[in-house]
Amino acid sequence: xxxxxxxxxxxxxxxxxxxxxxxxxxxxxxxxxxxxxxxxxxxxxxxxxxxxxxxxxxxxxxxxxxxxxxxxxxxxxxxxxxxxxxxxxxxxxxxxxxxxxxxxxxxxxx
Amino acid sequence: xxxxxxxxxxxxxxxxxxxxxxxxxxxxxxxxxxxxxxxxxxxxxxxxxxxxxxxxxxxxxxxxxxxxxxxxxxxxxxxxxxxxxxxxxxxxxxxxxxxxxxxxxxxxxxxxx
Numbered sequence: 001x002x003x004x005x006x007x008x009x010x011x012x013x014x015x016x017x018x019x020x021x022x023x024x025x026x027x028x029x030x031x032x033x034x035x036x037x038x039x040x041x042x043x044x045x046x047x048x049x050x051x052x053x054x055x056x057x058x059x060x061x062x063x064x065x066x067x068x069x070x071x072x073x074x075x076x077x078x079x080x081x082x083x084x085x086x087x088x089x090x091x092x093x094x095x096x097x098x099x100x101x102x103x104x105x106x107x108x109x110x
Numbered sequence: 111x112x113x114x115x116x117x118x119x120x121x122x123x124x125x126x127x128x129x130x131x132x133x134x135x136x137x138x139x140x141x142x143x144x145x146x147x148x149x150x151x152x153x154x155x156x157x158x159x160x161x162x163x164x165x166x167x168x169x170x171x172x173x174x175x176x177x178x179x180x181x182x183x184x185x186x187x188x189x190x191x192x193x194x195x196x197x198x199x200x201x202x203x204x205x206x207x208x209x210x211x212x213x214x215x216x217x218x219x220x221x222x223x
Binding site: 033041042043045086096097098102 | 114141143150151152153154155158160165166200202204206210211212213214215216217
């Protein structure tokens with residue numbers, strides 16, 4: 001059983017469209033991270049959310065942490081081909097164990 | 111300067127061979143990790159070291175042996191390679207804290223033939 005369930009697993013949309021991807025769990029987290037991984041590279045941290053209900057913006061990306069701190073969403077406005085990549089949510093389990101969801105593979109078509 | 115560097119980037123080897131992957135971080139972090147990413151892109155933790163001490167060993171076959179000569183280096187040695195070991199292996203580092211942010215290397219694509 002996965003601690004973090006991401007949906008959808010695959011998403012392919014046209015440039016200019018909006019999209020939302022989700023990261024859900026039955027557990028409560030002290031914090032949750034979002035990473036983006038491009039082909040041939042390692043994951044790179046985008047944001048960390050800590051407080052229930054928190055919203056963080058990174059240009060056209062909006063991250064939200066659920067009020068109960070069990071889920072999170074990533075919304076992209078006016079998607080661009082450069083947003084293509086694997087989006088991973090992650091959390092700390094125990095003292096130093098960083099665990100990841102299965103990821104959402106996002107493709108933005110020109 | 112690359113924050114987390116691992117070598118080699120590509121490794122093709124025959125079944126039964128022994129191989130090593132090296133990782134170095136220059137961020138001054140106290141924790142280093144090895145992750146395995148399979149063909150479905152799932153990133154699974156294998157090992158975690160904190161200040162050269164093994165903290166996490168995630169039911170990895172004992173053919174995999176990590177070694178941390180100092181807190182800036184974490185190498186991975188794999189004995190008797192099997193076809194199922196083919197994957198991308200990522201090294202990462204972090205500084206323990208409430209919102210531990212991990213910095214990843216570029217990955218080593220291991221292909222066992």
